[in-house]
Amino acid sequence: MFGIAFVVILLALGMLFAVKFVLLKPQVDIKKSFTQKELAQNFVSTLLITTIPECENQDITELMEDCASYQGITCMGSYSSCDYLKVVIPDIISKTFDVWKRGYKLTVTKEGRVISGLAFNSTRECIESKPGWGYIPLDVGTVTVRLDIC
Numbered sequence: 001m002f003g004i005a006f007v008v009i010l011l012a013l014g015m016l017f018a019v020k021f022v023l024l025k026p027q028v029d030i031k032k033s034f035t036q037k038e039l040a041q042n043f044v045s046t047l048l049i050t051t052i053p054e055c056e057n058q059d060i061t062e063l064m065e066d067c068a069s070y071q072g073i074t075c076m077g078s079y080s081s082c083d084y085l086k087v088v089i090p091d092i093i094s095k096t097f098d099v100w101k102r103g104y105k106l107t108v109t110k111e112g113r114v115i116s117g118l119a120f121n122s123t124r125e126c127i128e129s130k131p132g133w134g135y136i137p138l139d140v141g142t143v144t145v146r147l148d149i150c
Helices: 002-023 030-048 060-068 081-098
Strands: 104-110 113-121 132-137 142-149
Touching (some): 030 132, 060 132, 081 113
Antiparallel strands (some): 104 113, 104 142
């Protein structure tokens, strides 16, 4: 009789732990993860097609191509494409993510190296994110734009 009671108690404890660790574990917020990834991807896509009137009506994709290779585009009469991107990208980002109180990290690279200081970080800590990507093919190599939203 004592043996059956002991087995029943062990089974009950096993079931209690199973319920606690399997059924009551915190749910992953899939919608938030998906939304964050889509937001980053959509922002990069929109950023790359944004036209800059001060730079001969070139879009940011063309300015990044120029910055990564020839540096022949002039903005506002005296700024190179690289110098102007260092001004316009933080302005666009701050008007978006700072207003939304979201952290971010945007880098523009060619063959794994940051191009001409085109790396921008928020003051908010960026621990976990789902990045958005943009790729700009060049004659030699590819420019990669990565945006992490935190």
